[in-house]
Amino acid sequence: MxxxxxxxxxxxxxxxxxxxxxxxxxxxxxxxxxRYNWLSNAEFSNMLALGNALPGPIATKIAAYVGFGMGGxxxxxxxxxATVVPSAAALIFLIKxxxxxxxxxxxxxxxxxxxxxxxxxxxxxxxxxxxDSYHSLGLLQSALIAIIALLLLQKFKVHPALVIILAFLYxxxxxxxxx
Amino acid sequence: xxxxxLIIGLMRSGIFGFGGGPSxxxxxxxxxxxxxxxxxxxxxxxxLAIANTLPGPIATKMAAYLGYKQKGTLGAIVAVLAHILPTCLAxxxxxxxxNVLSNSAVVTGMISAVLxxxxxxxxxxxxxxxxxxVKGLGIYIGILLTIVCLVLIQTISIHPAIVILVFLTYGAxxxxxxxxxxxxxxxxx
Numbered sequence: 001m002x003x004x005x006x007x008x009x010x011x012x013x014x015x016x017x018x019x020x021x022x023x024x025x026x027x028x029x030x031x032x033x034x035r036y037n038w039l040s041n042a043e044f045s046n047m048l049a050l051g052n053a054l055p056g057p058i059a060t061k062i063a064a065y066v067g068f069g070m071g072g073x074x075x076x077x078x079x080x081x082a083t084v085v086p087s088a089a090a091l092i093f094l095i096k097x098x099x100x101x102x103x104x105x106x107x108x109x110x111x112x113x114x115x116x117x118x119x120x121x122x123x124x125x126x127x128x129x130x131x132d133s134y135h136s137l138g139l140l141q142s143a144l145i146a147i148i149a150l151l152l153l154q155k156f157k158v159h160p161a162l163v164i165i166l167a168f169l170y171x172x173x174x175x176x177x178x179x
Numbered sequence: 180x181x182x183x184x185l186i187i188g189l190m191r192s193g194i195f196g197f198g199g200g201p202s203x204x205x206x207x208x209x210x211x212x213x214x215x216x217x218x219x220x221x222x223x224x225x226x227l228a229i230a231n232t233l234p235g236p237i238a239t240k241m242a243a244y245l246g247y248k249q250k251g252t253l254g255a256i257v258a259v260l261a262h263i264l265p266t267c268l269a270x271x272x273x274x275x276x277x278n279v280l281s282n283s284a285v286v287t288g289m290i291s292a293v294l295x296x297x298x299x300x301x302x303x304x305x306x307x308x309x310x311x312x313v314k315g316l317g318i319y320i321g322i323l324l325t326i327v328c329l330v331l332i333q334t335i336s337i338h339p340a341i342v343i344l345v346f347l348t349y350g351a352x353x354x355x356x357x358x359x360x361x362x363x364x365x366x367x368x
Contacts (some may be wrong), residue, residue, distance in 0.1 A: 005279030009250030018245040022199045026237070049281035050274060053290060055202035056193040056266035057238040065274065066184025079286040080267065084259055087235025088243030095227055095244060113350030114228040115312035116321060117343050122305035125201055127333075132198075133294035137285075139339065145295040153299065160209050161195040163296055175357065176284035179254055 003078050006034060010063050010082035010168050017059070024059050032062075038070050060085055107137070143168070180265060181249045182257055184215045189242050189262040197293045200238035207241050207299035217245050224311060232343050 009031035016110050017024025025048070032038045039047065051061040060083055067079025131141040145167060152158040152166075188210035197201030204227065211217045213293075218226070230240045239259050246258025273280065280286050313321035331337045 003274030006231050015180065017234050022201065031336065040255060046277050046281075047274070053286055054266050054273070054332070055197050055203075055270055055278050056263060057203060057236050059200070059236040060239060060263040060268045063245055064263075065270045068271045076267070076271070080263070083236065083327060084239040084243070084263070087233050088237060088240050088259065090233050091226070091230050091240045092247050094233070096225060098229065103256055109355075110347045110350035111225050111228070112315040113346045113353055115308055115315055116230070116324035117328045117332075117339070117346050118228050119200065119305055119308035119312050119325045120340055120342075122301055122308055123325075123329055124333050126301040126305050128200065129202065129294055129298035129301055133291065133298055136291035136294065141292075142295045142298075145292060146299050148295040149299045149368045150303075153304065158265045159214075160296075161191050164195045164197070164284075164293055167292045167296045168289045169350075171289035171297055172285045173268075175288030175292055 003074060006067055006071055006079045009023045010038060010067075010079045011086065014083050022058055028059070028066075029060055032066055035171050040068055055148065095164060136143070141175075141178070181254070184217075184244055184253060185249060185258045186261040188215050189245070189258050190265060193238075193262040194265055196238070196295050197290060198296075200236045201213075202297045202301065203238045204241065205297075205304050207238065207245070208227055209306065211245050220307070221311075224308060228343065232340055232347065234340075 010028070013024045013027040013031055017027050020159055028042060033041055033044050047062065051058050051065070054061060060080060063079040063083040064076055067075040069075075071078065098107055127159070130142065130146075133146075137145070149163050149167070150161050151162060189207070192206035192210055196206045207218075208223055212220050212223055218308055227237075227241065230237055230244070233240065237260065242254040242258045242262040246254035246256070247252075250257070309321070309325055312325055315321065316324060328342055331342050333337050356362055
């Protein structure tokens with residue numbers, strides 16, 4: 001029974017969660033804390049804190065944690081399945097239909113018109129990320145790290161993962177001593 | 180050895196991407212476009228746009244598509260698992276250390292130092308999409324529409340999926356309308 005509830009609640013949270021994983025966190029909270037009482041409010045915040053400290057998509061981390069806690073390994077996989085598969089299958093289906101009509105002016109018009117929206121979305125995400133960074137590091141450090149990262153990524157074509165490791169080293173070794 | 184590439188590329192972007200799915204996108208793009216040439220930059224952009232009109236986590240949608248394109252359903256499963264399993268397992272194993280991890284100055288320092296790097300990666304993608312918008316729509320309309328979208332999404336807080344749907348719907352008739360306007364102009368001459 002618990003497996004069915006896990007499946008339904010994560011399915012619901014993700015089908016209604018527009019805007020990527022972070023957008024479905026409030027929906028998951030509703031299901032996990034208010035509806036099924038799988039976690040208390042404090043437990044949910046703790047889980048979210050850990051989730052934010054780890055890399056990777058957030059929605060799948062929450063699903064994995066709650067699924068495992070409530071239903072062991074079967075729960076782990078069922079919660080993940082409900083989180084990932086429906087929207088992924090829908091995307092693959094949609095792209096298949098669109099690429100069949102690749103040369104039609106309708107599809108071409110759609111791909112041209114969607115570019116400014118995606119540009120705006122990315123600008124929004126960039127601003128949010130800089131804001132977070134400004135709040136935790138201040139202007140000087142944020143700007144310095146950003147400029148160095150930009151040079152490494154764009155001018156010297158360093159692999160992004162390597163740039164992130166460098167930032168980690170700086171953050172682990174230097175940042176705690178500045179505050 | 181496509182499977183090996185899928186596993187390496189998506190595992191790497193899953194492990195080094197901080198700040199939730201949307202901030203992982205530049206990393207996935209680097210692996211998919213620059214490193215392994217699974218898709219062209221244009222195709223990645225188109226798929227990302229369509230993926231944004233659908234609900235659910237964005238990173239797993241992209242991983243599934245990239246895997247599916249290379250190796251069908253099995254490829255999609257491998258790609259998604261490579262992307263999410265390491266951190267999902269870490270989540271289950273590390274919960275006992277939650278206080279140590281989220282209260283440690285070293286860990287918070289590490290995460291905060293990554294934020295500007297992620298911001299730069301997102302900024303680069305923003306610039307490239309802006310370039311594409313200008314290329315497809317001309318400099319004035321391209322920039323104008325990007326600003327309009329920015330105001331709609333950021334200032335008026337209209338949900339991005341709605342804005343995307345509106346633009347896609349108009350886009351479907353874009354060339355028809357353009358042709359009509361041209362015909363009219365010709366008629367007047």
